[in-house]
Amino acid sequence: MKKTIVIVDDHVLIAKALEGIIDNFKDFEVIYVAENGKDLIQKFENNNKIPDIILLDISMPIMDGFETVLWLKENHPNIKVMALSMQGDDKSVIKMIKNGAKGYLLKNTHPKELENAIKKLNNDGFFYPEWASKIIFSNLGNDAVVENNLKxxxxxxxxxxxxxxxLSYKEIxxxxxxxxxxxxxxxxxxxxKLELKTRVGLAVFAMKNGFA
Structure with a gap:
């Protein structure tokens, strides 16, 4: 059975183009499109199907990506959210991840990379390309606890x-x-123990404290 995807983007042409691309992927299908976070919430309230994955734009009117991913984390934590945006600055990446996004891609991503990213997100629970990982590693974990104080x-x-x-958790x-x-x-x-919430946070701690 294919995993279901919802696209949240106020640019109709981009959303429809994405829908056409994803519908050609073997393991995934787009079930509907929302124009912003508020529209998505209304669709949920109207008993539209809850998807496995959401591809979420950041810059949207009424309810942007930052607010939407935070709402999803609080109300539908099992949905895997991938930020898909033109914004690749440190502040946007870090804020989206802290608010609950499990992946981050730019809109100029090649369709093959998009498919691979969605597969990784679905199988591993997260996906960050190398450029995003560098931002994460340079901005997170500054308050990591010293190993000697931990058991x-x-x-x-x-x-x-x-x-x-x-490696996926199964491979680990x-x-x-x-x-x-x-x-x-x-x-x-x-x-x-570390007061962290994600594998990314654990990876940052591991690198900063000599475990990796």
């Missing part, structure tokens, strides 16, 4: 090493010779 087990250390790779589990559920428990325990 990090050897297995958690091993898990931290893998957070900076492109294979490397660590344990179940995916065990890997998820390492992730949750570390997030609690």
């Amino acid at each position: 990090i087990s050897d297995r958690e250390r091993e898990f931290l090493k893998y957070t900076v790779t492109e 589990a294979d490397k660590m010779c344990c179940s995916p559920r065990t890997v998820e428990s390492y992730r949750d325990q570390l997030c609690d």
